[in-house]
Amino acid sequence: MAGGLFRTKSIEALVSASDQEGRRLRRSLGPWSLTALGLGAVIGSGIFVLTGTAAAGETLSFHSVLHAPVLDLLVYGPGAISTIGRPGAGPAIALSFVLVGFACAFAALCFAELASMIPVAGSTYTYAYATLGEIVAWIIGWDLILEYAVSNMAVAVGFSAYLNDVLDNVFGFRIPRELSEPMIAGGQFTGAWFNLPTLIVLLILTWLLVRGIRESSGANNVMVMVKLGAILLFVFAASRAVDTANWRPFMPNGIQGVLTGGAIVFFTYIGFDSVSTAAEETRRPQRDLPIGIIATLAICTVLYTSVALTLTGIANWTTLANAAPVANALKALGYDTVRQWVSIGAVVGMVSSLLVYQYGQARVWFAMSRDRLLPAVFSRVHPVHRTPHVSTWVAGLAVGIPAGIWDIGTFADLSNIGTLFAFIIVSTGVIVLRKRRPDLPRGFRVPLVPWLPLVSIVFCLVLMLSLPLQTWIRFMIWLAIGMAIYFSFSRKRSGLA
Numbered sequence: 001m002a003g004g005l006f007r008t009k010s011i012e013a014l015v016s017a018s019d020q021e022g023r024r025l026r027r028s029l030g031p032w033s034l035t036a037l038g039l040g041a042v043i044g045s046g047i048f049v050l051t052g053t054a055a056a057g058e059t060l061s062f063h064s065v066l067h068a069p070v071l072d073l074l075v076y077g078p079g080a081i082s083t084i085g086r087p088g089a090g091p092a093i094a095l096s097f098v099l100v101g102f103a104c105a106f107a108a109l110c111f112a113e114l115a116s117m118i119p120v121a122g123s124t125y126t127y128a129y130a131t132l133g134e135i136v137a138w139i140i141g142w143d144l145i146l147e148y149a150v151s152n153m154a155v156a157v158g159f160s161a162y163l164n165d166v167l168d169n170v171f172g173f174r175i176p177r178e179l180s181e182p183m184i185a186g187g188q189f190t191g192a193w194f195n196l197p198t199l200i201v202l203l204i205l206t207w208l209l210v211r212g213i214r215e216s217s218g219a220n221n222v223m224v225m226v227k228l229g230a231i232l233l234f235v236f237a238a239s240r241a242v243d244t245a246n247w248r249p250f251m252p253n254g255i256q257g258v259l260t261g262g263a264i265v266f267f268t269y270i271g272f273d274s275v276s277t278a279a280e281e282t283r284r285p286q287r288d289l290p291i292g293i294i295a296t297l298a299i300c301t302v303l304y305t306s307v308a309l310t311l312t313g314i315a316n317w318t319t320l321a322n323a324a325p326v327a328n329a330l331k332a333l334g335y336d337t338v339r340q341w342v343s344i345g346a347v348v349g350m351v352s353s354l355l356v357y358q359y360g361q362a363r364v365w366f367a368m369s370r371d372r373l374l375p376a377v378f379s380r381v382h383p384v385h386r387t388p389h390v391s392t393w394v395a396g397l398a399v400g401i402p403a404g405i406w407d408i409g410t411f412a413d414l415s416n417i418g419t420l421f422a423f424i425i426v427s428t429g430v431i432v433l434r435k436r437r438p439d440l441p442r443g444f445r446v447p448l449v450p451w452l453p454l455v456s457i458v459f460c461l462v463l464m465l466s467l468p469l470q471t472w473i474r475f476m477i478w479l480a481i482g483m484a485i486y487f488s489f490s491r492k493r494s495g496l497a
Contacts, residue, residue, distance in 0.1 A: 037292070042300050148361035166344055169339075212387055287443055311329060
């Protein structure tokens, strides 16, 4: 029983399967396109929102034990949980970004080594299949489907709201709320009919992804340039109004504030792992994938730190606890033109994130189907465009329709716990492969194995424990559904059965 569950697929077999006629993807991406994919996924609206929240701090009121972070339950006990203050980092939020970037680098290095060894679609799912066994691969593949889908549902709902704000500010026009808001929010009907912009943008992106990775990558490159331009515009335009008095004291809540701020902004870094989903469409994966992953993380850290220093320099950090701290700070300065362009950059940034995550989700479905863990239809490749068109269209509808009906914001933590779980699997995979297959060529090697991967595992576990208990329960329910599918369908049809 256990031997069947933990059977692994050799790296040679994984690479060979990627060359099968009719299921082979087109290799057309280089290091710049991979870095742009990473930037497209990572830099979204979070840089304009969470920076202010982490700087000013927040007070969390827990209606029940289910809403409390697991770590707080373990430390304080269920009876002590009611309201917990999270001290802000103040201007030292810039240090929080550097600290989190450094911590994420451990996981990024592990992704870089495995991606250079196993240049096959599927990312963490494929790595788990080669190192930890089929049951673990299924669990992480099922987890990735949840991560990408729920994350994009939340982003799509946010896109609709930001789009209305831009239309109002620039053109004085708004899409009627009946067609621009979710039908259900907080478990109650809102009176809206359907959030139409979310479905439309996802269908357009799905069509673009089916057309080809070269076309999709080109569109993403343009969007990345637009949102990078918006960020740089904010930094350089607002830097003229920086008052260094706002940076004193630099660490108003000491190291505790810096660490708390880091826990809040960690989730602005999620997405650099999406570069590895493009392994099978990369021209020179052994060289280009590590460059794309590490460059994404380095560029994001520099940009995040620059925005943090500028924002806390133009406004007192205690005033930044609102939903749009960057826009409101610019409005207070009278920089209305800059504010409009920054808002446009935020909308473009969301579209770019949607594109990359839809791309990654379809590749996970494709890889699992090629291994016969999902129905074979999902691994069909378009005869002209050489893309997994069935997986791409199904993924687009699976995200677009729910996003038009529900407000998915309350489920955003599911994406976070799924990502952290994936990081743990990848870090473990590096240690296992160093022991089992030290002979395999590696385009990139993580230094100080097993210590650096172990640091990554511990860091991710701590962050997972900082998520609410209800997130853990929902995550376990999703995994239970996946296990039922695996034992009733996938295990018997597996290519290794």
